[in-house]
Amino acid sequence: MNQRLSRRELLQLVGRSGLAAGLGAAVATHPAQSNAFTGSVIKDGVVQSTATCPTVVNGEVIQPQRKLTLLDQTDVLVVGGGSAGVAAAIAARRAGAQVTLVERYNHFGGLWTGGLVLIVIGHLVSGPKQVCMGIGEEMMRRLEKFEGGIMNRGPGNSPTVDAEALKFVMLDMIEEAGVKVFLHCWGVDAVMDGNAVCGAVFESKSGRQAILAKTVIDATGDGDVFAAAGAEFEHRTYNIGLVSRIGNLDKVDRERAKQNPKPPRGLGSATPIPGVNWVNMLGPETDGLDVSVLTRMEMNHRRFIWESLQKMRQTPGYEKVSLLETGPQLGVRITRALAGVKTLTADDVNKGARYPDVVAVGGFTKPERDEWHIPYGTLVPKKVDNLLASGRCISAAIKTADNIRLIPVCFATGHAAGVAAAVAAKDGCTPREVEVPKVQAILRQQEAYLG
Numbered sequence: 001m002n003q004r005l006s007r008r009e010l011l012q013l014v015g016r017s018g019l020a021a022g023l024g025a026a027v028a029t030h031p032a033q034s035n036a037f038t039g040s041v042i043k044d045g046v047v048q049s050t051a052t053c054p055t056v057v058n059g060e061v062i063q064p065q066r067k068l069t070l071l072d073q074t075d076v077l078v079v080g081g082g083s084a085g086v087a088a089a090i091a092a093r094r095a096g097a098q099v100t101l102v103e104r105y106n107h108f109g110g111l112w113t114g115g116l117v118l119i120v121i122g123h124l125v126s127g128p129k130q131v132c133m134g135i136g137e138e139m140m141r142r143l144e145k146f147e148g149g150i151m152n153r154g155p156g157n158s159p160t161v162d163a164e165a166l167k168f169v170m171l172d173m174i175e176e177a178g179v180k181v182f183l184h185c186w187g188v189d190a191v192m193d194g195n196a197v198c199g200a201v202f203e204s205k206s207g208r209q210a211i212l213a214k215t216v217i218d219a220t221g222d223g224d225v226f227a228a229a230g231a232e233f234e235h236r237t238y239n240i241g242l243v244s245r246i247g248n249l250d251k252v253d254r255e256r257a258k259q260n261p262k263p264p265r266g267l268g269s270a271t272p273i274p275g276v277n278w279v280n281m282l283g284p285e286t287d288g289l290d291v292s293v294l295t296r297m298e299m300n301h302r303r304f305i306w307e308s309l310q311k312m313r314q315t316p317g318y319e320k321v322s323l324l325e326t327g328p329q330l331g332v333r334i335t336r337a338l339a340g341v342k343t344l345t346a347d348d349v350n351k352g353a354r355y356p357d358v359v360a361v362g363g364f365t366k367p368e369r370d371e372w373h374i375p376y377g378t379l380v381p382k383k384v385d386n387l388l389a390s391g392r393c394i395s396a397a398i399k400t401a402d403n404i405r406l407i408p409v410c411f412a413t414g415h416a417a418g419v420a421a422a423v424a425a426k427d428g429c430t431p432r433e434v435e436v437p438k439v440q441a442i443l444r445q446q447e448a449y450l451g
């Protein structure tokens, strides 16, 4: 019988058999461009076992012992896909390791993109010279290829990125490097072998699963993995804000605006998109590890942003300004800091410290001072093995927090952790035993600046 397939049936068939590439442009179209909904039953009558559900015993909720399914097994596991985690994953992969990157949200970039923190500062020293290079610098170079991807590049400048362009660039670099990725996957525990980490546990729509790895990089910003692994840390409070973007600034009526003695508050700073500004927020100092606090911050900040915008629209000339978006990620700056083999001090930053085991270099917002060096020991926990920290939670005194947490410094320490983890996995040693000159040589090959 000569039965013609409908477009829907054909798409289903192609989707299941993976033949799309061979069937020409019409069926190779991305699903987003198709106009037909499709759906099918995978299995009916499904009832999950409750054998491992927690029960209440003497008023306490008790979780029974349970076996976890293995989601993956790899050389280097990176938990957290922010500026540090993405740089770490790409660096480790380019250094020859198998790498799996896990992120709790739906995009890469962490606070840099999801937090709408768009301006890159802290990479400049006198010269003017840029000291945070390597994979983060490559991201910014790639952004230049897109109209509206990045602005204010150039010697002595602090560039501002477009979050969506950067999410794309990161995705592109991750896929190009061959990093395996799991999104929508929240790291909730460490898998331990005595004092050594050998993986992490994740919660997702697929349930509670484990990934095993030779080396684990904590790039969660909050040190979720090193805390779970029993590594010593400092628990800190810091300002929590919520960044937003406002639009239609190109529609401000300049003549009417002249009636105001001064411009309204909260206009923010320019972005690469004409008429769109990003608006930073300091917010109160509080505990970013307390879920009740996080909830209150989100709700208070959203109300404040909305009400501030309504006030701005009552200002002559500014009636058309609109709120484009509030940051999908709350602006948590500092929570846990690792107690590492070495701890960076305020003196190190202010006096431009140099270390033989330098793996990353930091600068300042203005190119007026000397560079300062970050030693490898700030990434290595005092006691726990097979684990490295990166980004805003490395071992550094609280007085250095406003240097260590800046985006370029985070991508530089992520880059360093990625290379060190790859070397440890390849040499069959712990990160503590890694030959630092080997790490430095690969970092330089990968165009990092180490002084």
Ligand SMILES: Cc1cc2nc3c(=O)[nH]c(=O)nc-3n(C[C@H](O)[C@H](O)[C@H](O)COP(=O)(O)OP(=O)(O)OC[C@H]3O[C@@H](n4cnc5c(N)ncnc54)[C@H](O)[C@@H]3O)c2cc1C
Binding pocket: 079, 080, 081, 082, 083, 084, 085, 102, 103, 104, 105, 108, 109, 110, 111, 112, 115, 117, 118, 119, 120, 121, 122, 185, 186, 187, 188, 219, 220, 221, 222, 224, 241, 242, 243, 280, 281, 330, 331, 332, 333, 390, 391, 392, 393, 405, 406, 407, 408, 410
């Ligand atoms: C309001 C605000 C303004 C700022 N202003 C500037 C500025 O002007 N310029 C500048 O350079 N820097 C600024 N910063 C600092 C900078 O944005 C961040 O410190 C930096 O981006 C942190 O990078 P990171 O990769 O270490 O952490 P994050 O960006 O926090 O990335 C961590 C990633 O890990 C994921 N994650 C967390 N926990 C888990 C888990 N358990 N399992 C799986 N995934 C997890 C997160 O979703 C996130 O993607 C600002 C920060 C804030 C909050």
